Each structure stands twice: as C-alpha cells, then as structure tokens.
Amino acid sequence: xxxxxxxxVRKTYKLYVNGAFxxxxxxxxxxxxxxxxxxxxxxxxxxxxxxxxxxxAARGAFAKWSGATAYNxxxxxxxxxxxxxxxxxxxxxxxxxxxxxSSSKARAAVDAAIDRWVWYAGWTDKLGAVLxxxxxxxxxxxxxxxxxxxxxxxxxxxxxxxxxxxxSVFAPVLATGNTAVVVxxxxxxxxxxxxxxxxxxSDVPGGVVNLLTGDAEELGPWLAEHADVDAIDLTxxxxxxxxxxxxxxxxxxKRVVRAPAGGEPDWAADPGITRMTPFLETKTVWHPMxx
Amino acid sequence: MTSTPFEYAPAPESRxxxxxxxxxxxxxxxxxxxxxxxxxKSVNPATEEVLSEVASGSEADVDRAxxxxxxxxxxxxxxxxxxxxxxxxxxxxxLLQERAREFAVLESLDNGKPIRESRDVDVPLAAAHFFYYxxxxxxxxxxxxxxxxxxxxVAGQVIPWNFPLLMLAWKVAPALAAGNTVVLKPAETTxxxxxxxxxxxRQADLPAGVVNIVTGAGDTGRAVVEHPDVDKxxxxxxxxxxxxxxxxxxxxxxxxxxxxxxxxxxxVCDDAPIDQAVEGIVQGIFFNQGHVCCAGSRLLVQExxxxxxxxxxxxxxxxxxxxxxxxxxxxxxxxxxxxxxxxIRELSDIGEAEGAQRxxxxxxLPAKGFWYPPTVFTDVSPAHxxxxxxxxxxxxxxxxxxxxxxxxxxxxxxxxxxxAGIWSEKGSRILKIxxxxxxxxxxxxxxxxxxxxxxxxxxxxxxYGREGGRHGLAAYLKGADQ
Numbered sequence: 001x002x003x004x005x006x007x008x009v010r011k012t013y014k015l016y017v018n019g020a021f022x023x024x025x026x027x028x029x030x031x032x033x034x035x036x037x038x039x040x041x042x043x044x045x046x047x048x049x050x051x052x053x054x055x056x057a058a059r060g061a062f063a064k065w066s067g068a069t070a071y072n073x074x075x076x077x078x079x080x081x082x083x084x085x086x087x088x089x090x091x092x093x094x095x096x097x098x099x100x101x102s103s104s105k106a107r108a109a110v111d112a113a114i115d116r117w118v119w120y121a122g123w124t125d126k127l128g129a130v131l132x133x134x135x136x137x138x139x140x141x142x143x144x145x146x147x148x149x150x151x152x153x154x155x156x157x158x159x160x161x162x163x164x165x166x167x168s169v170f171a172p173v174l175a176t177g178n179t180a181v182v183v184x185x186x187x188x189x190x191x192x193x194x195x196x197x198x199x200x201x202s203d204v205p206g207g208v209v210n211l212l213t214g215d216a217e218e219l220g221p222w223l224a225e226h227a228d229v230d231a232i233d234l235t236x237x238x239x240x241x242x243x244x245x246x247x248x249x250x251x252x253x254k255r256v257v258r259a260p261a262g263g264e265p266d267w268a269a270d271p272g273i274t275r276m277t278p279f280l281e282t283k284t285v286w287h288p289m290x291x
Numbered sequence: 292m293t294s295t296p297f298e299y300a301p302a303p304e305s306r307x308x309x310x311x312x313x314x315x316x317x318x319x320x321x322x323x324x325x326x327x328x329x330x331x332k333s334v335n336p337a338t339e340e341v342l343s344e345v346a347s348g349s350e351a352d353v354d355r356a357x358x359x360x361x362x363x364x365x366x367x368x369x370x371x372x373x374x375x376x377x378x379x380x381x382x383x384x385x386l387l388q389e390r391a392r393e394f395a396v397l398e399s400l401d402n403g404k405p406i407r408e409s410r411d412v413d414v415p416l417a418a419a420h421f422f423y424y425x426x427x428x429x430x431x432x433x434x435x436x437x438x439x440x441x442x443x444x445v446a447g448q449v450i451p452w453n454f455p456l457l458m459l460a461w462k463v464a465p466a467l468a469a470g471n472t473v474v475l476k477p478a479e480t481t482x483x484x485x486x487x488x489x490x491x492x493r494q495a496d497l498p499a500g501v502v503n504i505v506t507g508a509g510d511t512g513r514a515v516v517e518h519p520d521v522d523k524x525x526x527x528x529x530x531x532x533x534x535x536x537x538x539x540x541x542x543x544x545x546x547x548x549x550x551x552x553x554x555x556x557x558x559v560c561d562d563a564p565i566d567q568a569v570e571g572i573v574q575g576i577f578f579n580q581g582h583v584c585c586a587g588s589r590l591l592v593q594e595x596x597x598x599x600x601x602x603x604x605x606x607x608x609x610x611x612x613x614x615x616x617x618x619x620x621x622x623x624x625x626x627x628x629x630x631x632x633x634x635i636r637e638l639s640d641i642g643e644a645e646g647a648q649r650x651x652x653x654x655x656l657p658a659k660g661f662w663y664p665p666t667v668f669t670d671v672s673p674a675h676x677x678x679x680x681x682x683x684x685x686x687x688x689x690x691x692x693x694x695x696x697x698x699x700x701x702x703x704x705x706x707x708x709x710x711a712g713i714w715s716e717k718g719s720r721i722l723k724i725x726x727x728x729x730x731x732x733x734x735x736x737x738x739x740x741x742x743x744x745x746x747x748x749x750x751x752x753x754x755y756g757r758e759g760g761r762h763g764l765a766a767y768l769k770g771a772d773q
Contacts, residue, residue, distance in 0.1 A: 135742065135745040137740070139740070139742070141737065141740065143745050150750075243541050246537075246542060250535075250538040253530065253533060253751070253752040253753075253754060272770065272772055282731065282746050283732075283733065286737055
C-alpha cells in the first residue's frame, strides 16, 4: 500500500489467454486472501470454456513458437527474465502475502524464480546437442535423432509455491518449444497473474502461454481428456484426484508428469533436465548415402 | 500373376533344423514349468498346422514369475558387476548368431513371414540389439542421467506377433543392460521363438529369474501389467490396448513406454526417382505382409506423377511372389492369424464400399492357411476408413497432393505419428518436410530401416518413449533425483 493519503489504484486480476487479458467467460470470480485470511483480490475463476479457449490459443501458437530458431526462443525467454526482474518488488510482495513468508524468504524465492527462468532460457539451443545426435547405423545411411516439442502442454501448477514452483514447472515447457495452458495455484494465484503481465510485455507471442487462475480440481479433468492437449503435468493436482486425471489422459495417450510423491519438492533444488524431457519427442531421420 | 519370363522353381528352406516340442511350459526362474492356465495351440498360419501346445500363464503364474524376477534383481543381477552383465548379453548375442538359421525357420513357421525377412532382418537385428546393449551395461554413467543411474527393478513387457523375436530383443536387451530383470509375455499367436530364446538364456548360463517368459493371451498380459511388484511396463501393440495399459498404471509408481499403432504417410514428390520410390513403396507396405506398425500405408503421391507411379507400382507388385514363407523366393508370406485376416478383409471391403478403387494383381493363393494378396486402393479420400484406420496388412491407400504444404498437412492429419517417408531428389525439400512431419521416424529415400543405435518410437497416439539407442536405455533407468 502506498503510505500517503493518495487512494491506491487497485488492479483487476484477469486471465491471460491468447495474448489478451479476458475475464472468465463464466463471469465468475473468487476471493483471494493472504496467508492470514485478509482480502487481497477477486481473481477470475476460469471455467471449462476458458480452458478450451486457452487450448485453442496454445494450438494456434504452436507452429510459430516451435518453428522459431532455438536462439530466438532463448532470447525471448531471457527477455522474460529481464522483465521479471523489473517486477521484482511486486513479485516479492505477492509471494510474501500469499505464502506467508518473511520478506527475506519471499525475496529468495523470487530471486530463485528469476534465476531459474534464465537457466531455462539458456537451454533452448543446447537440447539438440545433449539429447540428440547422429546414430552410427550398420549401413550406408546418415541417421540422426533430435528432440522436438510435444505440442500443447497443460500444466497444473503447484498449489504451495506460487512463483518459484510455477516457474519451475512451466519454464521447461516453453524452453522445449511447447505451448502451454497453465492453471495457477488456486489460493495463491496473484504471482501467476503478474507473470502473465510480464509475458505480455516481453516478446513471447500471444497464445504461447495461457494462464488461468482457478481450480485445478475443476479444470484438471477437462484438460486431461482434451484431445488437442498432448501432455499434462499433474504437479498441482489435488492429492485425491491425480490418479483419475492420469486415467483420463490415457484416452489420448498423453504424456503425463505425475504429481511428486510426498508433496511438493524443494523447488530451490537443482532441477536437472527431467522437467524438459517428458515434453520432448525424439525424431529420427534416415537418408541413404551414395554417389 | 502377369506373365513373366522368369519361372522360379521352389526353393524351400529346410525346417529340419528346428526341433519343435509337442508342448511347452512357462519359463520361470530358469526352469520350464507347467502353467496353471488352460494351454493353447500355436498354429503355422501358412498351413493351419498345429505346431505346438503352449502353456497359458495364470495370475498365479505371473506372480511366481515376478517374484523370481524380484529375487534375481535383488540377489544376482542387480548386485552383479556391470561388466559381467554386459558379458552375459554379449553371450546371448553370439548364441543368437550361432543359432540364427534355427530361429529364422522357427519364426517363419510360427509367424508366417518370408524366410528372406526372418533370416535377413528379424534375427540378425535381434542379435545386433543384444550386442549393442551389451556394450552399454558398464557405461551407464554416460547415458545422460547423472553419474549414478539406477535400474528400475522388475520390468513387465508385453510384445506383439509381428516381429516376435525382434520385439523381444528390443525389450529384453536394454532392460537387462540397465540392470533390470524381466517378465516377458509373448504374443498368443507367436510364442515359439521366445521359448527358444529361453533355451539361449540357459545356454548362456544367465542366472535364474533374470529373464522369465510367461506365454498366454490378453489376460496373462494384463496380469503382468497390473502386478503390483512390477516397476516398469513396456508394451508394443495396438493403440487400444495401449490406452487400457496407460489407464491401468495410472496412479502407480510404474514407468511406462508404449509403442503403438501407426498410419504412416509415404510422400512421393514429383522430382523423386520413380523406380527407387516404387521399390520403397513396396518395401514400405508389403514388408512383413504389412504387419508393421510403421508401415507406409498411406501413399501420398504428387498429382502430376500419380498415373506414372501407380502404373509402375502395379507392374512391380505383379512380380511379387506370395506363398510358402519358407521358400527363399517368397516376397509376401501368410497373414498371421484368421482374426487378422478377417480384419484386413473387413477394412478392405469398407474401402470399396466408401468409394475407393481396389486393385489386386492376379495371384494364386495357397488353398490352406491365411492369405491376402497385395492390394492397392486408389481414389482414397482422407476421410475414408482405409486412410485413417491401421489395417496392419498388405493394403496400400493412395492419396494425392499438389504442393509440399498439402502433403505435410495430409501426412499429419492422423491421430498417429509413428513414421513417415519422403521421396525427392532435393535435399532442402527433404529436410523441410522431415522437419514438419509429426512422426518419430522419418525415412527419406528409403523406408522400414531399423538399427539398434537408432531411436524408434511415436508421436501423438503412436505412443511414448523410445526403443533403440541411448534413448531406449534411458527408459529402463532412473537418475539419482528420481
């Protein structure tokens, strides 16, 4: 809050879909409070229809994003980190309020989130070398394998870690060239909304990321069964529902990242590449060699 | 068949090299044991002759096999020096090479595939897979999963009937190299080469329980997949069964890889060398009677060369020899089962009913056994069932395109994404189309090539995970953080 007698201009918290900030088509909102239960905002409560619109947007954006050069994707993602840095104070305030952290712990979480984004930005043009290569087949062929993005990835973001956890699950989806539909933490959605604003003001094309605030329990089944979603990350699925969502996802042979056993992991730990590989396909190309 | 100046005398491979027992048990914990399920017969699809009676594994049998595998994982195979695990696999590779002809004949008898293919493709590639993964066993820290990758434990593996021994090798070799033990369920109609492989395991002195082979039908497979002490499930087969397996492992800690169906586009551009392309089209769809998940079953021909390609293709198909799988001159063998033959017939009839033009060469089929002539459908529209459904038989659906963009759009217009082919003399065009195809394997100016070093597997509903190469090994390992 601003400490003088000026009346603050409050923000309307909206969804981020296809590069725009719509309210939920359902007209629904829900109350977001801080860790102590004080009112913070009314967030848009995304509906099934919003989720489907987000999938359409993500599918529409896939060709351009996956077809961009890896260098270009890396620069665009690095730019996101630059803009995040500019919103550092706002993120700290939201993370502290939502997660009930001291300001120093909130700052550490935000620092780590931005640094993680930079880390993933640097991955875009290394994946081909680390995960692909030429295959020495026993015959006169040139044969190579390379990683390619899976497509549209639905992400149920962690419920607890509202920024570092969010970035940790969804930056890898973007770095690998996929487009995403992300359902934020239900009770702590504000950093996700702000991240949407960051994305809108960096160079990420509209539709590449679609951020929905709302309830993973409500939206999870629709995203899990949606025929135009290629993969789903169930990290933020409610404990009792993850198995059901995974079953739904089986109907279209979706790639599934299960919710971590034993609750949310320590998001500050070295992530390795295991959050990127589930959203990458391997394409192998053969061509004869001859004169 | 059209008249030909070449008449071939029969050139049958002798089947005396194979000794098929009148009945087989299950291979559990290093021993052949009786199954408690109802035994079933394995039939030679070329003659309908019963080859042997094979035990069917019940849930209790599967449990016994999983317990044996768990013991071996904990007591022998897991703790073993990685280099020694590798040596066992090298032994297996060598034994497969030594007994290659025996395996080839047995495979052709049980499956119906031409001896030329079982002898030159299935068996040598199976041995090559063991040889390749043998070398990985003591180099796992270089796979890319950190310095201390660990095996998953007991792998439950269910394989199809189209490449019985080769699919066994694709599953068993990487699993063992990574330090896992396995329970393998071969296909109901083609169990015999897996049972002969059990004998190879014994000749190699592979410790008991490392490889367990439980024959049976769908229920046996389900018991393997659903067994609570299985850590990894690997399946090759239909997308429908793949779905039910993915559902069954949902909510468990089991890792899963699926190699499912396909409906590959084989794209022939107007600058392609027609004769080579025609050979590739034939290889793409008639290899193994079209019982190939990555078969080039949708031919996409550029409109301007359609008539020329089809005429040339029909001429070439007219020279294919359909008949005795053991004859070394045979190009197309028997359909694997009466059930599969019925499905091929049904879908072909639907193709005709929906308005496509069916063409088949004049060809005499043997009186007994399961046979289907090589078949080409023209005037196929993308909405036809024969352009969408996997037929898994020697049936080619021909569609046309005008521009490369249209070819890509049509090629990708499928829920599958296993493989694709491109024929063109222009390198930049090949690479651009290859880049745009949503398929796990793209063959350019060739088709249906396989190698243990080369990752294989699908996009979309053709499954997930890869077999072959470093990728195939990673599917059986976990990093320190997993």
